[in-house]
Amino acid sequence: MTQALANHPAGVTLLTPESSSKEIIDHCKALAQRFKERAAHHDRTREFPVQNFTEIRQSGLLSLMVPREFGGLGADFQTYTKAIEQIAMGDASTALAFNMHNIAAGTLAEARTDTLTGKRAEVLENFKLWAFNEIVVNQKIFASANSEPGVGAHFSKLKTTYKKVNGGFEITGLKSWVSMAGHADYYVTTARKEGVDSKFPDLSFFVIEASNPAIRIEEVWDTLGMRSTCTNMMHLEKVLVPDEHLFLGTQGLGILKVVREPHWTIAGYVGVYLGLCAASFEFMCDYLKSRNKPGTDEPVAHSDWIQHRVGELAMSMEACRTVVYDAARQVDENPGAPETNEAVHRSKYMAGELGPHMASQAMRLCGGSTIAKRLPLERFYRDSRCGGLMPATSDECLLFLGKSALGFDMTRVDESYW
Numbered sequence: 001m002t003q004a005l006a007n008h009p010a011g012v013t014l015l016t017p018e019s020s021s022k023e024i025i026d027h028c029k030a031l032a033q034r035f036k037e038r039a040a041h042h043d044r045t046r047e048f049p050v051q052n053f054t055e056i057r058q059s060g061l062l063s064l065m066v067p068r069e070f071g072g073l074g075a076d077f078q079t080y081t082k083a084i085e086q087i088a089m090g091d092a093s094t095a096l097a098f099n100m101h102n103i104a105a106g107t108l109a110e111a112r113t114d115t116l117t118g119k120r121a122e123v124l125e126n127f128k129l130w131a132f133n134e135i136v137v138n139q140k141i142f143a144s145a146n147s148e149p150g151v152g153a154h155f156s157k158l159k160t161t162y163k164k165v166n167g168g169f170e171i172t173g174l175k176s177w178v179s180m181a182g183h184a185d186y187y188v189t190t191a192r193k194e195g196v197d198s199k200f201p202d203l204s205f206f207v208i209e210a211s212n213p214a215i216r217i218e219e220v221w222d223t224l225g226m227r228s229t230c231t232n233m234m235h236l237e238k239v240l241v242p243d244e245h246l247f248l249g250t251q252g253l254g255i256l257k258v259v260r261e262p263h264w265t266i267a268g269y270v271g272v273y274l275g276l277c278a279a280s281f282e283f284m285c286d287y288l289k290s291r292n293k294p295g296t297d298e299p300v301a302h303s304d305w306i307q308h309r310v311g312e313l314a315m316s317m318e319a320c321r322t323v324v325y326d327a328a329r330q331v332d333e334n335p336g337a338p339e340t341n342e343a344v345h346r347s348k349y350m351a352g353e354l355g356p357h358m359a360s361q362a363m364r365l366c367g368g369s370t371i372a373k374r375l376p377l378e379r380f381y382r383d384s385r386c387g388g389l390m391p392a393t394s395d396e397c398l399l400f401l402g403k404s405a406l407g408f409d410m411t412r413v414d415e416s417y418w
């Protein structure tokens with residue numbers, strides 16, 4: 001039994017390391033029913049869904065990606081994708097924000113100490129113990145602060161810098177697009193080594209405590225969709241991070257990690273946007289079943305042309321789901337393999353593009369009333385439009401797949417769009 005497991009507070013969680021994949025997914029489905037009731041309010045006010053995260057915390061879900069030997073639920077990528085899909089069906093903003101936490105936990109869960117020797121293995125093991133303990137026992141939330149103004153998530157172009165100082169690192173820069181800014185307990189932040197003037201930066205990840213006095217959150221988030229993610233700016237002015245909070249315990253691996261094993265940076269979102277496709281599709285079917293053709297007693301759903309169009313969308317829905325689940329399976333079985341990375345980009349493209357199409361088609365079939373704010377479809381439309389803008393953007397997915405098909409070596413940093 002690890003330290004984290006031994007300290008796990010008894011009776012706090014509903015989900016436990018013994019919970020099956022199905023129990024986790026079912027639990028997320030049940031949570032989503034409650035999130036659904038609050039989603040319109042959060043969308044309208046841009047308030048962070050604090051109560052949703054309280055319920056995520058209480059149910060033990062913060063430990064979703066933490067390995068069982070550290071007291072977590074030990075979900076694999078397939079379980080994760082299906083779980084986050086369910087949450088997104090209730091509230092996509094909550095799911096997207098929660099994904100940022102899981103990017104940190106999931107990336108760390110994959111880091112293996114058995115391939116390292118001596119001090120490096122010990123440093124990584126100690127980092128894992130600390131971070132997983134923070135999640136499992138102290139119920140802390142981690143955010144991902146990578147993107148920057150004018151750079152987006154293009155890791156090779158990031159401008160934030162770090163330098164080594166006595167006992168740790170000093171980081172200076174500006175991060176834009178930090179979901180959960182002002183609400184997370186820690187920010188996993190990328191920075192390039194100061195003074196290294198090469199084409200590809202010496203990039204490392206650091207964990208910054210929310211209480212660090214040298215960070216300042218600037219509230220700027222007022223957007224078309226994903227409105228309650230509180231994706232704000234974070235100013236970093238000589239932020240001191242202790243040696244022990246170097247993410248993964250290693251400097252300089254950042255860019256290679258993102259290029260060669262991009263699944264957490266890309267595919268984590270995919271379940272969220274798949275959930276939005278499913279939410280639009282489900283809404284559309286329920287709505288069509290509940291309405292009559294104008295001036296008749298005949299249900300709209302009995303119309304041939306409606307059935308035909310719904311059939312088309314049902315096919316797209318299942319094709320997308322199959323591609324997404326298959327990519328998740330490949331991540332579990334062969335993470336970082338060229339064919340896995342292709343599957344990941346394919347799934348990101350499909351879910352990112354189908355979302356707005358599905359919501360738009362659902363509006364077309366269901367009619368004008370569905371643009372009303374009292375119905376969720378217009379929110380699904382707005383939220384799903386964000387999918388293709390997140391890394392890898394739809395065009396970057398196509399670029400990757402095209403280059404890959406043409407025989408380019410996509411494990412090379414200089415071939416990547418990052």
Ligand SMILES: Cc1cc2nc3c(=O)[nH]c(=O)nc-3n(C[C@H](O)[C@H](O)[C@H](O)COP(=O)(O)OP(=O)(O)OC[C@H]3O[C@@H](n4cnc5c(N)ncnc54)[C@H](O)[C@@H]3O)c2cc1C
Nearest residue numbers: 144145146147151152153177178179226231386389390391
């Ligand atoms: C809801 C939401 C939540 C997010 N949460 C987070 C978060 O928690 N943490 C985080 O780090 N990031 C987050 N992001 C940011 C995300 O990861 C991306 O950084 C962001 O969506 C990309 O921003 P961009 O389009 O401004 O930048 P870019 O992708 O850099 O695009 C800028 C412009 O340049 C153009 N362009 C890009 N590449 C090229 C090229 N090679 N040639 C010519 N033109 C090009 C694009 O078309 C675009 O017009 C979030 C984004 C969203 C939408």
